[in-house]
Amino acid sequence: MSGDNRRCFLPVNLFSIILVITSIIFPSFSTAIANGQFEYYGFVNSSVIVDGAAVVLPGGLLLLSNNTAEMKGHVFHRTPIRLRKSPNTTVQSFSSSLVFGIIPPYTDLGAHGMTFFVAPSSDLSTALASQFLGLFNNSNNGDFSTRIFAVEIDTILNTEFEDIDDNHIGINICDLHSVASHPAGYYDNTTGGFRNLSLISGEAMQIWIDYDxxxxxxxxxxxxxxxAKPTKPLLSVSYDLSAVLTDVAYVGLSAATGTVGSSHYVQGWSFSMNGPTPPFFTAKLPDLPRIARKASRSKVLPVIVPIATATFVFLVTLAVFLFVRMRLKFAELREDWEIEFGPHRLSFKDLYFATEGFKNNHLLGTGGFERVYKGFLSKSKLQIAVKKVSHESSQGIREFVAEVVSIGRLRHRNIVKLLGYCRRKGELLLVYDYMPNGSLDKYLYGRSNRQVLDWVQRFRIIKGVASGLLYLHGEWEQIVIHRDVKASNVLLDEEMNARLGDFGLARLYDHGTDMQTTHLVGTIGYLAPELVRRGKASPLTDVFAFGIFALEVTCGRRPIEHKMNSDKLLLVDWVIDLWHRGSILEAMDPRLQSEYNDDEAFLALKLGLLCSHPLPTVRPSMWHVMQYLKHDLPFPEVTPADMMQNRRVDSPVPYCQSVASNGTITMSGLSGGR
Structure with a gap:
């Protein structure tokens, strides 16, 4: 429908005529229709409150966020809205409409999105940018006490919040896990068919939010x-907002960027209680900036290529493309030296069909240069997890595959079984047993509605990982140094037993041989000081990581926690400080609600500190760790002072931060603690 036709939807009455005349004279005018109602045609001289990256441009456009990375911006209607007629009554009907445009620096990549929201306060200073959209942070996302209702306009697929795609609209209740979401688009009023829209097209769009x-x-x-407004809504959800919203609340807009910036513009915004918002007068809204495009070549070409010729070229090209695609779709990279590993090699075609073409709905997780998919091998009736790892260099691939095959011979109840591998150009696929309950970190730091692990389960998990490491260090035919022991690499089977997985950084040595110096790899927060200084991994560097892991499981905290003021809280130092003050049990995860065995809790905390001691000569071997956990050996007498000795000086964190402020060192294989 054209802009001219659209104006016929304006109600023809005296008030509308007055509103239009006023809008012509004052294009950035905010009309106070009645209590709890407003309408902004641009934002110059408006009474809105802006913070963060948000700014009103000279022409009247509201820029919620610019192309700067990791930024957030907010705008609030200055006066809070009374949503209930009186206390203890239900929230009344309300409507809001927004004319917006999103212009990213890249035509195919947005970051991250924007929201309309209703909140009890105009102070969102603790909210984070990136995937949190300027509304929540790590600690309060999913917390019902925030009392925030929001509609997200999201341009990034975030698996942490189970997004459906990177171009969708979602309804959120105190949580960025949407209660309902739908790919961006609309239902045609004439045909009823659905038509897709690209949120990052740079074109002006309008969204209507109505609560009955x-x-x-x-x-x-x-x-x-x-x-005009589509007759059939994109989303329709039954939900009583009276259980969420406060009597009086602020209405606002937010936007956020991540590693890539994006410009989020607002041309007009209206809100109305107990009635629909009036249509916008199109001509008086500020224009979006024009997107720079490559110059047209139409002036260079004197005539248009005949349609028949273009069609023929297209069909020929398509035929060649489909032919080559069919040949390459299941192509694998095989070399003569791989013959000896034949029984351990799996067909890419089988893995492709097992994961239904590696579709996103089979995606279990991502990280660094790898993606993990769930699959089902129809021939063996076996559920699997397939890890796709980028491997561009051919140097060292023979040794790497040999070690992968060797690790595939590991057999232990607390180690994820590696079933085999497949290799393509620039890509290595590792196939593991599928663990139905996922990784441990999701239970320690995941969604608030996920099962809370009780103490019996946690202590069994600690013992299970210790048993698996003992097998790797001393009970198998070779010494295996895992080099990346952490909660996200511990998977839980159907009975919630722990299994140590992800051997992508592991190294194998014969018993009695000297450990070789290697590139620095691992995760910040779990790195032993001597590993950071000399790059030499050993069983005792695994013991250090296990100590951090034991504290992580016991306390329910990450090894390094980032505060709002950019300070960092080290879990080890925090536990030692509590022990020094005689209150070490205050370190226990509060979600356990004091339901744990005191003796086991003392043992887990002190063992975690002893294993993570900065001096490798002080750390116990995994054999001793298992003896302590089984109470076959008495735990050595140690004091908080023993644990504090040399710890701050030898902490690996300063070394790593000097080269990686964001927690990731790609060249050396380091990743941030998760």
Missing amino acids: GVAKRIDVALAPFTM
Whole structure:
């Protein structure tokens, strides 16, 4: 529908005529229709509150975020809205409409998105940018006490919040895990068919958010700005917001960027209680900036290539493309030296069909240069996990595959079984047993509605990982140094037993041989000081990581926690300080609600500190660790002072931060603690 036709939807009455005349004279005027109602045509001289990256541009456009990375911006209507007629009554109906445009620096990549929200306060200073969209942070996402209702306009697929894609609209209740979401688009009023929209197209769009206080229903519609409001909403969810929203609340907009910046513009915004928002007068909204595009070649070419010729070229090209694609789709990279590993090599075609073509709905997780998919091998009736690892260099691949095959011979109840591998150009695929309950870190730091592990389960997990490391260090035919022991690499089977996985950084040595110096790899927060200084991994560097892991499971905290003021809290130092003050049990995860065995808790905390001692000569071997956990040996007498000796001086964190402020060192294989 054209802009001219769209104006026929304006209500023809005296008030509308007055509103239009006023808008012509004052294009950035905010009209106070009644209590709890407003309408902004641009934002010059408006009464809105802006913070963060948000700024009102000279032409009246509101820029919520610019192309700067890791930024957030907010705008609030200055006066809070009374949502209930009186206390203890239900939230009344309300509607809001927003004309916006998102212009990223790249045509195919947005970051991260924007929201309309209703919140009890205009202070969102503790909210984070990136995937948190300027609304929540690590600690309060999913916390019902935030009392925030939001509609997200999201342009990034975030697996942490189970997003459906990188171009969707979602309804959020105190949590960025949407209660409902749908790919961006609209239902055509004539045909009823669904039409997709690209949120990062740079074109103006309008979104309508309607809450029916009687029917307890939330409706969200989206359309290009040149069209009228679709009859059928994009999203419609039954939800009583009376259980969420406060009597008086602020309405606002937010936007956030991540590693890539993006410009989020707002041209107009309206809000109305107990009635629909009026349509915008198109001509008086500020224009979006023009997107720079490559110059047209139409002036260079004197005539248009005949349609028949173009069609023929297209069909020939398509035929060649499909032919080559079919040949390459299941192509593998095989070399003569791989013959000896034949029984351990799996067909890429089998893995492709097992994961339904590595579709996103089979994606279990991502990290660094790898993606993990769930699959099902129809021939063996076996559920598997397939890890795709980028491996561009051919140097050292023979030794790497040999070690992968060797690790595939490991057999222990607390180690994830490696079933085999497959190799393509620039890519290595590792196939493991599938663990239905996922990784341990999701239970320690994941969604608030996920099962809380009790103490019996946690202590069994600590013993299980210790048993697996003992097998790797001393009970197998070779010494295996894992080099990346952490909660995210511990998987849980159907009975919640721990299995140590991800041997991508592991190294094998014959018993009695000297450990070789290697590139620095591992995760910040789990790195032993001597590993940082000399790059020499040993069983005792695994013991150090195990100590951090034991504290992580016991306390329910990450090894390094980032505070709002950019300071860092080290878990080890925190536990030692509590022990020094005689209150070490205060370090226990509060979600356990004091339901744990005191003796086992003391043992887990002190063992974690002893294993993570900065001096490798002080750390116990995994054999001794198992003896302590089984109470076959008495735990040595140690004091907080023993644990504090040399710790701050030898902490690996300063070494790593000097070269990686964001926690990741790609060249050396380091990753941030998760």
